[in-house]
Amino acid sequence: MKFDTLALHAGYTPDPVTHSRAVPLYMTTAYTYDSTEHARSLFALEQPGNIYSRLGSPTCDVLEQRIAALEGGVGSLATASGHAAIQMMMMNLAGAGDEIIAGNNLYGGTMNLFGVSFPRLGIKVHFADAHDPASFEKLINDKTKAIYVEAVGNPNADLADLEAIGRIAHAHGLPFIVDNTVASPALLQPKKFGADLIIHSTTKYLSGTGTVMGGMAVDCGTFRWKDNPRFPLFNNPDPSYHGVVFADAANNAGYIMRLRSLILRDFGGCQSPFNAWITLLGMETLSLRMKRHSESALTVAKFLEASDAVERVNYPALESSPYYALSKKYLPNGASSMFTFVIRGGREAGGKFINACRLISHVTNLGDSRTLVSHPATTTHSQLTDEQLVAAGIETGTVRLSVGLEDVGDLLEDLEQALKISQE
């Protein structure tokens, strides 16, 4: 089946008991066993089935199968948030004494997780230049467990050369992990460019309505854990799970099996079935929305580029962007709708602009059906000095937009009046 059909059908056929056409929402904590023997075999992973909703639920299972199908994966795991996905995915690979190499252009929350919280747990994260694949290779050593990048960086919508970075990871026996939140699988399927593991904040475009938190870890089944000396955890019998050797799992799906049966079990960041159900509703229109988001964002980006009140627009589908060539390769069907522009007049003009927006909402989120705006220098990054802002790729006049699904003419009108006020 093709992408749009999978987005509507993958992972669910009407169940034989209720014949429900839509995916049912199963709100229950626990599931009954037929017998003690049935319970034993479920716990021993001898047969699939529901035990307890921290470990999985039928509604989350449909979402997991659907996103795995859209990304070409062998399995996936729904988590409480995008951050829960990142944290648990890394815990599934690395522990105290291990190292990870990440791009230096990550979402601020991921930068904190990697730069501050992981080192407290003994996991060292090196930051490579996301735009220089060779800089990743220089940081690889015996302790390295993975290479991690954002396909489209948040906030500046800069693009990493996935294929080049993936090749380096594989040459050193390392899994390549890609955060595909901003593009979504409707615009980019990182597996085609070497990703072994994919993470999503489903909070954003996948659910698409700014209503529910969620994350997803996808296992592409491409990485060979078996006999890889970097991963004894996958190659030795696991004492906390009946001595199972995860590298022996069928379909090369040991990573996702371990993520659920050990890491989710122990760290507990499961997704609510309700959130999974809302996300499934949103995903029914994913590719329609991503097309419209991308078209409107390009119209808005061109409008801003032509405005005297704007110094620069960072949108990869603009010919003026240094990432234009990469966008043709990785995002040929649209470059999503989150990007930044630099307003003339710095911090003060940025603040005035935000206050003047009427239709566009001042919100710290992206991927909503409504258009959202934020000004990092007065909000998320207000603790930083101007020099630190520049190091983070943010200027005092940087404004981030997430272009929604409204009539684009109404958006341009709102932007025009707010830009005018920003310059008064």
Ligand SMILES: Cc1ncc(COP(=O)(O)O)c(C=O)c1O
């Ligand atoms: C690219 C990216 N990855 C991960 C996250 C974290 O997701 P969540 O907020 O669902 O925890 C975000 C949140 O903004 C994000 O933009």
